[in-house]
C-alpha cells in the first residue's frame with residue numbers, strides 16, 4: 304500500500320488536518336513526568352494517577368497493567384502498552400484478518416521468521432491475552448497487534464526533539480512509505496493547539512491524497528482524541544499522482560548505514576532512488592569523504608603502522624564514535640571528550656602507501672564529523688556552565704562556533720539534497736540560539752552596549768514558494784559569509800580544527816599544520832578520496848568550493864554527478 308497525491312501539491316502544505324493516534328504510549332522514563340494520554344508535561348507535583356485532565360484519564364485504561372515479564376525483551380513495555388491500547392480502541396476492527404489489522408501492514412511473516420524477535424512476540428502476545436482476559440483459542444490477534452505496532456508506530460518527540468514515546472496512526476499516515484529523499488516530513492503538534500493555530504495552506508488538504516487500495520472506512524481523525532497529534536507537510540513540490548514519502552530514519556547517514564538502520568528497526572531493504580543511485584548521489588559520497596595530505600605537510604598520526612586507508616578510516620570513525628558514546632554515557636568528562644575528538648578531526652591519522660607517509664582526515668561533511676560537531680558544541684557548552692568566570696566566554700564562543708559550522712555544513716548538504724531541509728533548519732536554529740546566548744556574555748565582558756540588527760537578510764520572514772525558499776537560502780548564506788568575515792576568526796580563536804576553515808560556509812582549508820596557505824594551492828594538494836577503490840590512477844578531485852556549488856543551478860547537480868569519472872568529483876571553473 305502507498306499514498307499518492309491526488310493533485311499537485313505546493314511546498315509547505317499540510318497534507319491533512321492533525322491526525323490523532325489509534326494508540327500510543329510514553330517510554331517508561333516519562334511515565335511520572337508526562338500525561339500518559341496526551342504526552343503533555345505534568346506540573347512538578349503531579350496528581351495521582353498521572354494524567355493532566357479527567358478527559359485524558361478516561362482514554363487510558365491500561366497504565367496500571369501488571370509487571371511486564373522479562374521474556375518480552377527486546378520488545379519494549381511501551382510497545383506492549385501501545386498494543387494493549389490498540390486492541391482496546393473502539394476505532395480498531397478486530398474482526399478483520401489479523402494479518403492486516405485495521406488495514407495496517409503487520410509484517411507478521413517477516414518478524415516471526417526472525418528468531419531474535421519471534422519468541423519475544425509470542426511471550427508478549429500471551430501476556431497481552433492475560434491482561435485483556437481474552438478467551439480466544441489462540442493469540443493470533445495479539446501477535447498481529449504487536450507486529451502492527453513494530454511495523455507502523457513512530458517515535459513522538461516534543462518541541463525540543465526529546466523522544467517521549469511512540470504512537471500508531473491510521474492508514475492515512477501508516478501507508479506512507481519511506482524514502483531516503485522524501486518529499487514530506489511529519490511533526491507533532493501540542494494537543495492544546497487548535498487546528499486553526501496550525502499553519503494550513505490549503506484547508507481542503509484531505510482531498511490532496513489518494514489512499515491506494517483503500518478498503519477501510521475509518522475517518523481521518525478516528526482514534527485516541529487526546530493522544531499526540533501528527534501533521535504531515537510537503538517539503539518539496541509534489542506532482543499529482545506522485546507517491547508521498549517521509550523518512551523513518553536520520554537522513555544524514557551514508558547509504559550503507561541507512562540500509563542497516565532500516566533493516567534493524569523495520570526489517571526492510573529500502574528501494575528508493577537515493578539508495579539505488581549509481582554512481583551514488585553527491586551527498587552520499589561526501590558523507591563518507593576523506594582527504595589525504597602529502598606527507599611533508601603533516602606531522603601527527605594517531606595510529607602508527609596502518610597501511611590500509613579503509614582500515615585507517617575505520618579506526619578514525621571508531622575512535623571518534625567511542626569518544627562520543629563515552630561522553631553520552633558520562634564515562635568521560637567534557638574536557639577529555641573535546642580533546643579526544645578534536646585531536647582526530649584536526650590531525651587526522653597517518654598511513655603509508657607505496658612507502659610514502661600520508662595523512663588522512665575526515666572530510667568536513669563526513670557523517671562522523673557531523674556527529675562530532677554536535678557533541679563538541681554540547682561539551683563546550685557544558686564546560687562554559689562549569690567554568691570559572693575567566694573562560695566562560697571562551698567555552699561559549701567555541702560551542703557557538705561548532706554549532707555554526709554544523710549549520711554551514713548541513714546547509715551545504717541541503718543545497719544538493721532538499722530533503723535535508725529539516726536537519727539544516729534545526730542546526731541553524733541551534734546555532735542562532737548559541738550565538739544569542741553568547742552575545743550578552745561578551746557584552747558583559749566588554750562592558751559595552753550594542754543594538755545589532757541584521758539588515759542584509761530577512762531570515763524571519765516565511766517563504767511560500769520553492770523559489771522564495773531558494774532565494775532566502777541564498778540570502779542567509781551570503782549574510783553568514785559577510786558576517787563571518789569579521790566574526791569567524793574571533794569565534795574560532797584557540798580552536799585549531801575550526802581555525803583551518805575560512806568560514807562556517809566555506810570548507811576549503813586555509814592552513815595545514817599551522818601554515819597559512821592560499822586556498823587554491825591547498826586544493827591542488829588535497830585529494831578527495833571518496834571511494835578510493837573506484838578511482839583510477841592520477842585522478843585528483845577538488846573540494847567543490849561552497850560558493851561554486853551554491854551558484855550552480857540545482858539542475859546541474861545530476862550533471863555534475865554524471866560527468867564524474869570513477870567516484871572522484873572534478874570541478875572546473
Ligand SMILES: C[S@@+](CC[C@H](N)C(=O)[O-])C[C@H]1O[C@@H](n2cnc3c(N)ncnc32)[C@H](O)[C@@H]1O
Nearest residue numbers: 304408455477478479480481569571572573574
Ligand atoms: C509504515 S509501513 C508503510 C506502508 C506499507 N507499504 C503498507 O503496505 O501498509 C512500513 C512498511 O512498508 C514497507 N516499506 C516502506 N518503505 C519502503 C521502502 N522505501 N522500501 C521497501 N519497503 C518499504 C516495509 O515493509 C515497511 O516495514
